[in-house]
Amino acid sequence: MIDKKLLTFPRIRLVLVLLLGLAGLQAASILGQACFLAKAITDLWAGQALSEQWQWIGFFVLCYLLRHLILWRKEDLLDSYSRQQAQRLRQELLSKVFEQGPSLIQGQGTGNVTTMALEGIDQVEKYLRLILAKSTTMMVVPWLILAVIWYLDWRSGVFLLIIYPLIVIFMIVLGYAAQAKADRQYHTYQLLSNHFVDSLRGIDTLKYLGLSQRYARSIFKTSERFRRATMSTLKVAILSTFALDFFTTLSIAVVAVLLGIRLVDGTILLFPALTILTLSPDYFLPIRDFSNDYHATLDGKNALTAINQILAVKTTEITKVSLPAWNDQSQLTISQLDFAYPQQSKSLQQLNFQAIGFQKIGIIGLSGSGKSTLINLLGGFLKPQSAQIKIAGQELASFAQPDWQRQLIYIPQNPYIFRASLRDNIAFYQPQATTAQVEQAVKVVGLERLVAQLPAGLDTQIGEGARALSGGQAQRIALARAFLDQSRKILLFDEPTAHLDIETEVELKERMLPLMTDHLVFFATHRLHWMQEMDWILVIDQGKIVEQGTLAQLQQQHGAFVQLSRSLRSV
Numbered sequence: 001m002i003d004k005k006l007l008t009f010p011r012i013r014l015v016l017v018l019l020l021g022l023a024g025l026q027a028a029s030i031l032g033q034a035c036f037l038a039k040a041i042t043d044l045w046a047g048q049a050l051s052e053q054w055q056w057i058g059f060f061v062l063c064y065l066l067r068h069l070i071l072w073r074k075e076d077l078l079d080s081y082s083r084q085q086a087q088r089l090r091q092e093l094l095s096k097v098f099e100q101g102p103s104l105i106q107g108q109g110t111g112n113v114t115t116m117a118l119e120g121i122d123q124v125e126k127y128l129r130l131i132l133a134k135s136t137t138m139m140v141v142p143w144l145i146l147a148v149i150w151y152l153d154w155r156s157g158v159f160l161l162i163i164y165p166l167i168v169i170f171m172i173v174l175g176y177a178a179q180a181k182a183d184r185q186y187h188t189y190q191l192l193s194n195h196f197v198d199s200l201r202g203i204d205t206l207k208y209l210g211l212s213q214r215y216a217r218s219i220f221k222t223s224e225r226f227r228r229a230t231m232s233t234l235k236v237a238i239l240s241t242f243a244l245d246f247f248t249t250l251s252i253a254v255v256a257v258l259l260g261i262r263l264v265d266g267t268i269l270l271f272p273a274l275t276i277l278t279l280s281p282d283y284f285l286p287i288r289d290f291s292n293d294y295h296a297t298l299d300g301k302n303a304l305t306a307i308n309q310i311l312a313v314k315t316t317e318i319t320k321v322s323l324p325a326w327n328d329q330s331q332l333t334i335s336q337l338d339f340a341y342p343q344q345s346k347s348l349q350q351l352n353f354q355a356i357g358f359q360k361i362g363i364i365g366l367s368g369s370g371k372s373t374l375i376n377l378l379g380g381f382l383k384p385q386s387a388q389i390k391i392a393g394q395e396l397a398s399f400a401q402p403d404w405q406r407q408l409i410y411i412p413q414n415p416y417i418f419r420a421s422l423r424d425n426i427a428f429y430q431p432q433a434t435t436a437q438v439e440q441a442v443k444v445v446g447l448e449r450l451v452a453q454l455p456a457g458l459d460t461q462i463g464e465g466a467r468a469l470s471g472g473q474a475q476r477i478a479l480a481r482a483f484l485d486q487s488r489k490i491l492l493f494d495e496p497t498a499h500l501d502i503e504t505e506v507e508l509k510e511r512m513l514p515l516m517t518d519h520l521v522f523f524a525t526h527r528l529h530w531m532q533e534m535d536w537i538l539v540i541d542q543g544k545i546v547e548q549g550t551l552a553q554l555q556q557q558h559g560a561f562v563q564l565s566r567s568l569r570s571v
């Protein structure tokens with residue numbers, strides 16, 4: 001009855017035992033309530049004075065209060081337990097997302113991960129709260145009530161016992177139908193989230209191409225599908241609630257009629273008949289409650305399955321290797337590196353190269369040749385299928401090593417600007433940087449004009465939803481970050497100027513080059529002029545290094561580099 005997935009939650013067994021205990025007390029208070037009320041009415045019927053009934057009425061009121069006190073205690077217990085578990089799940093989910101990095105987000109979709117971490121966890125919290133309370137009550141309360149009814153009148157007991165499994169079977173059949181509908185609903189919900197976030201991100205492209213109306217229609221269609229899936233789940237939910245209420249009410253009516261006939265016949269006394277009649281609705285109440293809330297919990301159940309799937313993504317345990325800080329004598333050797341994206345044939349094959357000291361290594365190739373993939377591997381965001389990597393004499397399986405990543409600065413095509421002040425964005429790697437240091441960085445990368453224009457200077461909020469920046473300004477912030485943190489000696493550039501106009505690129509290049517000295521630099525680009533600044537060049541074509549050497553060597557060889565230069569110039 002209780003989802004196996006829930007049994008893996010911490011302290012769940014203790015909570016279940018407490019809930020079962022409270023359900024036992026709840027059953028006792030329901031029984032007391034029915035017996036004392038029946039006793040008072042029977043005595044009054046027998047002609048006793050009302051003043052003699054105060055003790056029974058008093059007990060009845062006590063039981064009534066106890067019943068509600070228990071309900072309140074149960075809710076309190078479940079509220080705090082489910083809240084704690086939701087917090088734990090959210091933390092685990094976010095840790096997993098940060099641990100797995102961009103590959104997990106790409107696989108699941110940004111919208112889906114966002115809704116899962118926000119709404120999905122809230123649904124799981126609701127699921128926990130409802131399902132634990134309802135199922136433990138259903139395990140205890142009806143059976144204790146049935147035992148007392150059986151003791152008072154076995155014929156009513158038999159009738160109620162026979163009717164119960166019929167209702168359960170009926171509930172299971174409708175439950176399966178509802179589950180199938182809810183699965184479909186959850187799937188369309190995930191689609192809707194991804195589709196919506198995707199469209200919002202691409203809204204400028206869509207607008208430029210005049211396709212935003214068409215996309216709005218497509219979002220409308222996806223939302224309509226989600227609405228229809230929701231309505232059809234609700235239809236089953238409402239139908240089953242109605243049918244269940246109808247059957248249980250009918251059963252109680254049958255019990256009442258049978259008791260009435262036997263009272264007239266004189267084959268049953270008023271006290272047991274009244275007690276049974278009062279207890280019958282409470283006998284069915286737990287299953288009715290369970291079934292009513294069952295549909296409300298399905299979303300939570302599905303969200304929990306989806307969250308568990310992400311949490312179950314295997315974390316390849318890395319053996320941490322302690323690496324010294326990169327210096328002018330350090331050496332990196334990569335041999336036979338192979339990498340493939342999931343469900344793809346090899347994206348990078350048999351890469352072999354070396355990096356020594358503060359070399360500047362250019363990675364050049366046509367679009368789709370594998371430059372970004374190589375940069376992502378060097379940053380440890382992706383893990384090679386196989387490779388022999390040696391840094392300072394230490395063998396590594398991948399670059400996902402804290403000691404390596406702590407030395408990196410990654411500058412992509414579109415550096416991410418966090419929603420924070422300009423100062424915090426610049427001091428991203430060095431939060432303790434002084435204002436003088438930040439101002440120095442601003443000067444070095446040529447951001448003074450921007451700072452002068454901003455209303456609160458360095459303290460102006462920038463990023464998502466705040467002051468927007470141009471591509472060149474964002475790139476300058478990324479460079480300022482690199483300048484501020486001189487302790488990170490490895491710079492990974494992934495097409496940093498690809499989307500900038502030529503004037504901005506020339507100006508930025510002048511500012512970038514001094515920053516590159518005394519650093520190991522990997523610079524992926526398809527802009528040839530950068531190669532003049534590089535000490536070593538890797539020419540990549542279709543995932544292979546087809547040539548490598550200094551610029552002079554490559555120009556002399558008249559091989560792949562010269563061919564590539566021709567085709568890049570003719571573009």
Ligand SMILES: Nc1ncnc2c1ncn2[C@@H]1O[C@H](COP(=O)(O)OP(=O)(O)OP(=O)(O)O)[C@@H](O)[C@H]1O
Pocket residue numbers: 106341342344347365366367368369370371372373374495526
């Ligand atoms: N996340 C991914 N999943 C599957 N395949 C991918 C993924 N990212 C890239 N690829 C594929 O891997 C190959 C190399 O892509 P990569 O982005 O490394 O090329 P690139 O040389 O950097 O291209 P560009 O200059 O256009 O950025 C391409 O065929 C691309 O389609």
